[in-house]
Amino acid sequence: MTNGKTLLNVKDVSTAFKIDGAYYDAVSDVNLTVHNDEILAIVGESGCGKSTLATTIMGLHDPAETKISGEIDFEGTDLLKLDETGYNKLRGAKIGMIFQDPLSALNPLKRVEDQIQEVMIYHTKMTEKQRHARVIELLNEVGIIDPERTAHQFPHQLSGGMRQRIIIAIAIACKPDLIIADEPTTALDVTIQAQILDVLRDIQKENHAGIILITHDLGVVAETADRVAVMYAGQIVEQGTAEQIFNDPKHPYTRSLLRSMPQRNDEGDELYVISGMVPSLQRMPKHGDRFAPRIPWIPASAHESNPTMHDLGNGHLVRCTCYQHFYFPDQVEKKGALQDELNGD
Numbered sequence: 001m002t003n004g005k006t007l008l009n010v011k012d013v014s015t016a017f018k019i020d021g022a023y024y025d026a027v028s029d030v031n032l033t034v035h036n037d038e039i040l041a042i043v044g045e046s047g048c049g050k051s052t053l054a055t056t057i058m059g060l061h062d063p064a065e066t067k068i069s070g071e072i073d074f075e076g077t078d079l080l081k082l083d084e085t086g087y088n089k090l091r092g093a094k095i096g097m098i099f100q101d102p103l104s105a106l107n108p109l110k111r112v113e114d115q116i117q118e119v120m121i122y123h124t125k126m127t128e129k130q131r132h133a134r135v136i137e138l139l140n141e142v143g144i145i146d147p148e149r150t151a152h153q154f155p156h157q158l159s160g161g162m163r164q165r166i167i168i169a170i171a172i173a174c175k176p177d178l179i180i181a182d183e184p185t186t187a188l189d190v191t192i193q194a195q196i197l198d199v200l201r202d203i204q205k206e207n208h209a210g211i212i213l214i215t216h217d218l219g220v221v222a223e224t225a226d227r228v229a230v231m232y233a234g235q236i237v238e239q240g241t242a243e244q245i246f247n248d249p250k251h252p253y254t255r256s257l258l259r260s261m262p263q264r265n266d267e268g269d270e271l272y273v274i275s276g277m278v279p280s281l282q283r284m285p286k287h288g289d290r291f292a293p294r295i296p297w298i299p300a301s302a303h304e305s306n307p308t309m310h311d312l313g314n315g316h317l318v319r320c321t322c323y324q325h326f327y328f329p330d331q332v333e334k335k336g337a338l339q340d341e342l343n344g345d
């Protein structure tokens with residue numbers, strides 16, 4: 001468990017997109033906190049709302065196309081009440097963002113040094129000399145071997161891993177308290193992935209920052225996260241320390257994700273495939289457990305009709321009591337017990 005102070009408090013946040021004139025929730029009533037000195041991973045399949053939550057926190061949605069409700073307290077300021085000027089002061093200074101695709105996030109026409117300096121020019125009063133020194137310091141920090149040379153290069157002259165290091169350098173240039181990293185290693189091969197995760201962990205320790213790490217890859221989560229929020233169909237279905245989530249997962253979705261992980265298949269020999277798909281926004285179930293259609297062998301009576309979060313203690317939260325009755329189809333021995341339980345025997 002983290003000892004850091006609360007940096008970010010997301011309270012009952014929903015984000016709905018306008019589609020054909022109607023609004024549909026991509027993020028529904030999300031509650032979470034991020035502390036200094038911790039990496040909180042948000043995990044879930046593609047389409048579960050992870051990026052929408054990140055861009056909601058960063059204030060990157062067009063108000064004409066999006067309806068956002070709730071409160072996002074960041075160091076005493078409700079981000080949802082900020083205008084664009086207010087957000088511009090925070091982004092890059094207090095909150096840094098690292099996106100999945102380093103190539104599109106970098107300007108192909110500008111040298112690395114100029115791109116890193118840009119954020120310092122905007123947010124600080126540093127002199128040119130101080131900025132250059134900081135660029136070199138940052139490039140060292142993110143593990144660039146020859147910082148002076150790299151500072152003068154253009155993005156196309158660098159490998160994918162190097163480009164992602166530059167993005168991280170830009171994100172941390174002004175020592176933000178919060179860093180949001182959305183799939184920062186997805187485009188990279190496995191060895192480079194591990195190096196980038198090391199860089200992120202080092203930065204978090206050194207700067208005492210809080211990091212939100214968004215990923216669909218539970219391997220990355222296991223390597224890096226202190227706490228984990230599991231997201232399904234716009235909702236958080238389980239939250240806890242990495243140890244709770246990996247060693248004592250409760251929600252059927254968390255257990256299914258873990259069992260479908262090649263590196264960690266501890267509930268049976270065969271690799272599990274979660275049937276069906278994450279529902280599109282227009283097809284989101286209006287009532288009941290949103291994951292229920294993907295575990296059809298679990299009877300409807302095992303689910304709450306309006307699932308709420310249950311506190312299991314020590315920061316471990318799970319949505320719906322269905323976890324108490326869940327089993328995988330090949331665990332037939334559990335089926336009888338479930339039926340007895342539901343019959344009240």
Ligand SMILES: Nc1ncnc2c1ncn2[C@@H]1O[C@H](COP(=O)(O)OP(=O)(O)OP(=O)(O)O)[C@@H](O)[C@H]1O
Pocket residue numbers: 017018019026044045046047048049050051052053216279280281
């Ligand atoms: N601008 C938009 N307009 C309409 N629907 C959107 C928009 N952006 C995202 N969505 C939908 O919202 C849902 C959540 O998408 P989001 O990208 O947040 O998920 P994700 O978990 O981050 O997935 P991925 O890992 O693929 O980015 C999806 O159904 C997606 O199609």
